[in-house]
Amino acid sequence: MNKIKNHFENIQQIKYLNKLSGISRINELRSNGMDSFINSGFPAEISNSEKWKFSNINPIAREKFSLVSEIDKYTTTSLDNSLINHNANTNRLVFIDGQLDKNNTDIGSISDDCLISTFNNSDSKSNKIINNNLGNLINIENDIFSAINSAFINDGLLINIKKNTKITGPISLLFITTNRDKKIATFPRVLIVCEEGSESSIIEGHVSYSDQPSLNVPVVEINLNNRASLNHYRYMIDNPKGYHIANTKVSVNEKSHYNSFSFSTGSKITRNELEINMNEKYSYCNLNGLYITSDKNHIDNHININHKNTHTKSNIFYKGILKDSSKAVFSGRVLVERNAQKTQATQSDKNLLLSPNVRINTKPSLEIYADDVQCGHGATASYFGDEAMFYMQSRGIDKKTSEQLLILGFAEEIVEQIPSLSIRKFFSDILIHRSI
Amino acid sequence: MLQIENLHVSIGNIKILKGINLSVNSGEIHAIMGPNGSGKSTLANVIAGKPEYIIDEGNISFNNTSIDNLTPDERANLGIFLAFQYPVELPGIPMKQFIKTSLDAKLKSKNMKETTIREFNEILKVESENIGIDTKLIKRSVNEGFSGGEKKRNEMLQMALLKPELSILDETDSGLDIDALKTVGQSVNKLSTEENATLIVTHYQRLLNYITPTKVHVLIDGKISKSGDAQLAKDLELRGYDWIKSLT
Numbered sequence: 001m002n003k004i005k006n007h008f009e010n011i012q013q014i015k016y017l018n019k020l021s022g023i024s025r026i027n028e029l030r031s032n033g034m035d036s037f038i039n040s041g042f043p044a045e046i047s048n049s050e051k052w053k054f055s056n057i058n059p060i061a062r063e064k065f066s067l068v069s070e071i072d073k074y075t076t077t078s079l080d081n082s083l084i085n086h087n088a089n090t091n092r093l094v095f096i097d098g099q100l101d102k103n104n105t106d107i108g109s110i111s112d113d114c115l116i117s118t119f120n121n122s123d124s125k126s127n128k129i130i131n132n133n134l135g136n137l138i139n140i141e142n143d144i145f146s147a148i149n150s151a152f153i154n155d156g157l158l159i160n161i162k163k164n165t166k167i168t169g170p171i172s173l174l175f176i177t178t179n180r181d182k183k184i185a186t187f188p189r190v191l192i193v194c195e196e197g198s199e200s201s202i203i204e205g206h207v208s209y210s211d212q213p214s215l216n217v218p219v220v221e222i223n224l225n226n227r228a229s230l231n232h233y234r235y236m237i238d239n240p241k242g243y244h245i246a247n248t249k250v251s252v253n254e255k256s257h258y259n260s261f262s263f264s265t266g267s268k269i270t271r272n273e274l275e276i277n278m279n280e281k282y283s284y285c286n287l288n289g290l291y292i293t294s295d296k297n298h299i300d301n302h303i304n305i306n307h308k309n310t311h312t313k314s315n316i317f318y319k320g321i322l323k324d325s326s327k328a329v330f331s332g333r334v335l336v337e338r339n340a341q342k343t344q345a346t347q348s349d350k351n352l353l354l355s356p357n358v359r360i361n362t363k364p365s366l367e368i369y370a371d372d373v374q375c376g377h378g379a380t381a382s383y384f385g386d387e388a389m390f391y392m393q394s395r396g397i398d399k400k401t402s403e404q405l406l407i408l409g410f411a412e413e414i415v416e417q418i419p420s421l422s423i424r425k426f427f428s429d430i431l432i433h434r435s436i
Numbered sequence: 437m438l439q440i441e442n443l444h445v446s447i448g449n450i451k452i453l454k455g456i457n458l459s460v461n462s463g464e465i466h467a468i469m470g471p472n473g474s475g476k477s478t479l480a481n482v483i484a485g486k487p488e489y490i491i492d493e494g495n496i497s498f499n500n501t502s503i504d505n506l507t508p509d510e511r512a513n514l515g516i517f518l519a520f521q522y523p524v525e526l527p528g529i530p531m532k533q534f535i536k537t538s539l540d541a542k543l544k545s546k547n548m549k550e551t552t553i554r555e556f557n558e559i560l561k562v563e564s565e566n567i568g569i570d571t572k573l574i575k576r577s578v579n580e581g582f583s584g585g586e587k588k589r590n591e592m593l594q595m596a597l598l599k600p601e602l603s604i605l606d607e608t609d610s611g612l613d614i615d616a617l618k619t620v621g622q623s624v625n626k627l628s629t630e631e632n633a634t635l636i637v638t639h640y641q642r643l644l645n646y647i648t649p650t651k652v653h654v655l656i657d658g659k660i661s662k663s664g665d666a667q668l669a670k671d672l673e674l675r676g677y678d679w680i681k682s683l684t
């Protein structure tokens with residue numbers, strides 16, 4: 001217990017941790033998570049591992065964070081309202097420092113085709129889904145951040161899309177870290193279960209207004225049953241001191257489609273882990289991502305795709321824009337198991353370097369044990385130096401506009417992959433906002 | 437229009453230009469010739485405002501005001517255009533967007549209204565045909581994967597659209613086929629009026645078959661060693677730079 005108190009100062013005062021949840025699976029996960037954390041400790045002690053080779057997370061281990069159990073005096077006026085209200089027709093749930101903010105949450109227009117419930121407010125039907133699914137895709141013993149998140153599960157969220165239904169309009173989740181006089185730690189937990197033949201879109205946003213080194217450790221588990229399809233849009237806009245360590249685990253089953261778009265910017269250290277299990281034949285995933293680093297940011301995208309069955313198909317296409325003295329890491333590992341014949345897998349990571357002081361480690365890799373497959377991968381880094389800037393300026397375009405043109409031009413190839421026009425516009429707006 | 441007085445320029449600790457005096461008036465076309473490494477591109481870049489060059493002495497003025505402290509975009513919007521010896525590739529930036537942005541920047545600096553997409557498409561079409569740029573190139577990213585000649589034609593296209601007061605062409609004729617050379621000659625002639633001026637950096641007399649320069653200057657080791665009229669270029673072609681060096 002002392003080990004935990006070294007990292008989280010007010011752990012005793014947090015009431016929910018001393019109270020059993022009404023959902024047995026949650027109690028189990030909390031206790032397993034806590035055990036695992038106590039056994040393996042914070043990543044400082046595991047920083048020599050292959051998995052964390054390019055991302056030094058010792059700074060996180062050195063901080064002392066505070067847990068939060070209530071919404072502080074908080075007014076939405078200080079918020080970038082456009083993030084919350086980007087689409088009036090959107091069903092949205094807003095979490096502030098880990099707690100559901102009822103004032104800004106509006107799921108009034110959600111149909112009966114979809115079940116949305118927080119863990120603290122769930123009925124017996126939801127409890128059953130949570131008991132059957134929560135924690136199935138994570139590995140508490142081997143992944144310390146999934147363990148910490150599990151140890152601190154509080155007001156998590158269940159989204160259950162019912163069989164053969166089509167949800168029009170995205171469900172938007174926004175996780176906000178506010179600016180307080182302490183370093184707060186939040187552990188968002190989301191369980192998404194898409195039943196057979198359902199179609200839906202979910203936007204998951206993480207925004208920090210803190211100027212403290214706050215920590216955000218979300219875990220999102222997604223289970224796509226046969227013929228289900230999900231568009232998962234994710235954005236993270238962190239502050240230059242913030243830490244963001246995210247785990248997204250997806251199980252893709254027969255003929256189901258997982259389509260994801262990820263955008264990350266800000267943060268002192270970010271690690272986005274995305275693990276996709278292509279369990280059944282004809283499963284398909286398409287992962288697009290964009291990261292923009294500046295100042296001394298460090299953003300690490302760590303993707304694992306496991307092809308476990310025949311006729312499965314995956315695409316990874318990420319792009320990075322690196323400014324100032326920032327650093328980015330991309331690691332994409334695609335595993336094709338022995339019996340996963342007729343697999344098709346492509347991956348590519350392209351980077352635009354805007355300063356000579358940036359660093360990029362990009363490592364796409366393929367591990368193939370089947371013989372009848374089509375796989376390809378590639379990575380590039382192109383440097384935009386003073387010469388390009390001078391060329392653009394010599395045409396009358398000022399420095400800021402030149403840089404913006406460069407960034408937007410480079411990002412376009414990724415943004416245009418977003419199928420929904422209104423969501424594409426939403427991300428274009430964020431990009432324009434972040435590139436000036 | 438362009439007035440350069442006793443210009444000394446260095447990069448790092450290397451002195452490159454060592455006292456250039458040059459005066460270009462409107463209605464004139466000046467040619468600058470000289471051996472490799474003599475400082476021709478440096479002079480062109482310094483006029484356009486390339487940041488890494490340091491002016492140790494002297495000054496540059498344009499229409500009677502000093503431009504030494506202006507950024508490249510400010511100079512461009514005053515009407516100075518540099519066609520690069522090595523045009524830069526800008527992957528991800530579509531040609532159309534780039535050219536429109538630069539055209540609009542210029543209009544905006546003159547408090548004029550930006551062009552509509554339709555107007556822009558129209559003038560772009562006309563000028564691309566004049567310059568002989570394949571419309572397929574217009575759909576690509578700026579200079580990305582363009583051939584050497586295509587890059588040079590692209591510089592001419594931008595010059596034609598921006599209609600600069602002072603055009604500086606840094607070896608735009610190098611690496612061009614005969615047809616393209618003629619196009620460059622025609623573009624320059626079309627733009628030259630009593631209000632404009634052109635500074636052409638070239639190694640060859642052949643471009644000057646299309647364009648008759650008012651003056652020809654020979655740059656050797658960072659200094660103008662000799663100036664003359666169009667005949668000087670022809671003499672140089674026959675006698676080489678050693679002839680000039682032997683004179684000094």
Ligand SMILES: Nc1ncnc2c1ncn2[C@@H]1O[C@H](COP(=O)(O)OP(=O)(O)OP(=O)(O)O)[C@@H](O)[C@H]1O
Pocket residue numbers: 447450452470471472473474475476477478479521
């Ligand atoms: N960025 C730089 N760093 C170091 N030296 C430079 C730089 N730019 C130019 N120089 C040097 O300055 C001198 C003049 O170069 P410049 O490019 O102006 O020559 P030039 O007359 O245009 O030659 P060319 O006919 O080959 O194009 C050369 O010796 C060159 O190496």
Ligand SMILES: [Mg+2]
Pocket residue numbers: 476477478521606607
């Ligand atoms: Mg040169």
